[in-house]
Amino acid sequence: MLTVILQQGINGVVVGSLYVLVALGLTLIYGVLVQINFAHADIVTLGAFTAYFVTHLFSGNYFAGIAAALIVGAILGWLVNAVIFAPLRERANELLPLIATIGVSITLQNVMLVLLGPIPYAFDTPYSNNVIRFGGIFLTMQSVLIIMMSTIAIGLLYAFMKFTILGKALRAVSQDRETAALMGINPNQLIMLAFVIASALAGMSGAMLGPVLVLTPFAGTTVIVKAFAIVIIGGFGNVEGTIIAGLIVGLIESYTTQFLDPGLIDIVVFALLLLMLAVRPTGLIAEKREENV
Amino acid sequence: MTPLFAAEGLELAYGQVPACRNISFHVEEGEVVTLIGANGAGKSTTLRAVAGALIPRAGSMRFHGRDITRLRPDERTNLGIALVPEGRHVFPFLTVRENLELGGFKFRKESTRVRTLIEQMFAMFPRLRARASQNAGTLSGGEQQMLVLGRAMMSEPRLLCLDEPSLGLAPLVVQDIFRTIRSINAAGTSVLLVEQNARYALETASRGYVLQTGSIIVSGSCSALKQDERVHQAYLGRAAVAAGSQVPVSP
Numbered sequence: 001m002l003t004v005i006l007q008q009g010i011n012g013v014v015v016g017s018l019y020v021l022v023a024l025g026l027t028l029i030y031g032v033l034v035q036i037n038f039a040h041a042d043i044v045t046l047g048a049f050t051a052y053f054v055t056h057l058f059s060g061n062y063f064a065g066i067a068a069a070l071i072v073g074a075i076l077g078w079l080v081n082a083v084i085f086a087p088l089r090e091r092a093n094e095l096l097p098l099i100a101t102i103g104v105s106i107t108l109q110n111v112m113l114v115l116l117g118p119i120p121y122a123f124d125t126p127y128s129n130n131v132i133r134f135g136g137i138f139l140t141m142q143s144v145l146i147i148m149m150s151t152i153a154i155g156l157l158y159a160f161m162k163f164t165i166l167g168k169a170l171r172a173v174s175q176d177r178e179t180a181a182l183m184g185i186n187p188n189q190l191i192m193l194a195f196v197i198a199s200a201l202a203g204m205s206g207a208m209l210g211p212v213l214v215l216t217p218f219a220g221t222t223v224i225v226k227a228f229a230i231v232i233i234g235g236f237g238n239v240e241g242t243i244i245a246g247l248i249v250g251l252i253e254s255y256t257t258q259f260l261d262p263g264l265i266d267i268v269v270f271a272l273l274l275l276m277l278a279v280r281p282t283g284l285i286a287e288k289r290e291e292n293v
Numbered sequence: 294m295t296p297l298f299a300a301e302g303l304e305l306a307y308g309q310v311p312a313c314r315n316i317s318f319h320v321e322e323g324e325v326v327t328l329i330g331a332n333g334a335g336k337s338t339t340l341r342a343v344a345g346a347l348i349p350r351a352g353s354m355r356f357h358g359r360d361i362t363r364l365r366p367d368e369r370t371n372l373g374i375a376l377v378p379e380g381r382h383v384f385p386f387l388t389v390r391e392n393l394e395l396g397g398f399k400f401r402k403e404s405t406r407v408r409t410l411i412e413q414m415f416a417m418f419p420r421l422r423a424r425a426s427q428n429a430g431t432l433s434g435g436e437q438q439m440l441v442l443g444r445a446m447m448s449e450p451r452l453l454c455l456d457e458p459s460l461g462l463a464p465l466v467v468q469d470i471f472r473t474i475r476s477i478n479a480a481g482t483s484v485l486l487v488e489q490n491a492r493y494a495l496e497t498a499s500r501g502y503v504l505q506t507g508s509i510i511v512s513g514s515c516s517a518l519k520q521d522e523r524v525h526q527a528y529l530g531r532a533a534v535a536a537g538s539q540v541p542v543s544p
Binding site: 180183184186 | 346367370376378383384386396398399448480
């Protein structure tokens, strides 16, 4: 019994840490812009497919695939901001960018559907079948890799936000965009930076989710729905809350699969979301927004 | 000699709502100039235009003789104009030190310079040093006002614009803030001061402009303005003038 709990705990952390990477991107963009990028899901999917093809192209070099997915994600993020958010920001309408990104999302999905077809791709990396055993617990090298890579990515992002002047400027823009501009910070450049970082993370998590998920042009959508839940449970714009919520959702998912029924995953996650909204609508870690006079 | 800053015929509006008409004023190198007027007279609006947060419909602004009318706020900060906004606007979830560091954003590639500047600010405001690693949102109003003053000075501005620095502060703290403003000016920074407390403003500045419903109605040296009948009645009042003579001017 204990081994089952441990085993599922590890599986939960593996999936959860990838959800965290996706959700951190959403929350980063929401932080600086108070906008939601629905195309984030498709950047995850495109990251997964990029990694799939590049890994095959480089005869099984999975790391080349991850790197390519990261770059493709960054470019897509840059494009989404440059083409949609930046021009529409001038119009000062909050709804337009949201609807435009839904349009981009649907377009990308259908383009992928035409090019790649609806049949799931089997994405096996050289590490997928490499199993390590601790007592009764089985762990693929792929899982170890996922946990390592996402821990590094989250750690680097955290250090960037906490210790570099650009990271601090990014936080300043999230807290008070107009005042940040008075500091000599160009908010538009920082918003672009947020998009590039968020989308690079999404592409990279796609590369690692590819082997775990059912890889179709709609793969990202299933992830993004949970990422939204995580962002809300963790508190919009809150990095620590997002990390904790992501791991919780990952664990809930694997324990629900084990002890209840895999079909119940979404019901349990969204029941938690609704409970959270009712009890603590500001999220796990609430920042006090009132000004101290 | 060209003035440090000059505004010519500014027309300012929020969307379709006009706020200020035909605003012209200038600040000479080393001066403290004040804009006074009642609530809603257009003082803050004018200051927002100086900082670049509001682009004028017509008119022009020059800084060091250079046309800055269409520059963004961040570009103006990099040229040497700093604005302390009304209501202070610290970054509440950044520490005091991080707030100061961002004030020196334009020197971000010179880390020793930023460290030296932060030390200077801590010397000017010792209470900030004690709270260096505290979130700025937890400071008292007076401490926040000190922080935003220090944050603005981190960019080593030639022109420091202050929007209602006394707002909501206790009288003793206000005295402190004005003493600091005078010493900042004595060290060579020109100051453009918007203030509802006309008494303090006229004691601190050398020249002033009086705004009423979006236009400048009088201007001149502060000693002349203090004698002006309109200024007198509207902003000082007899009792206030008597009290005004007791305001400590020297640090």
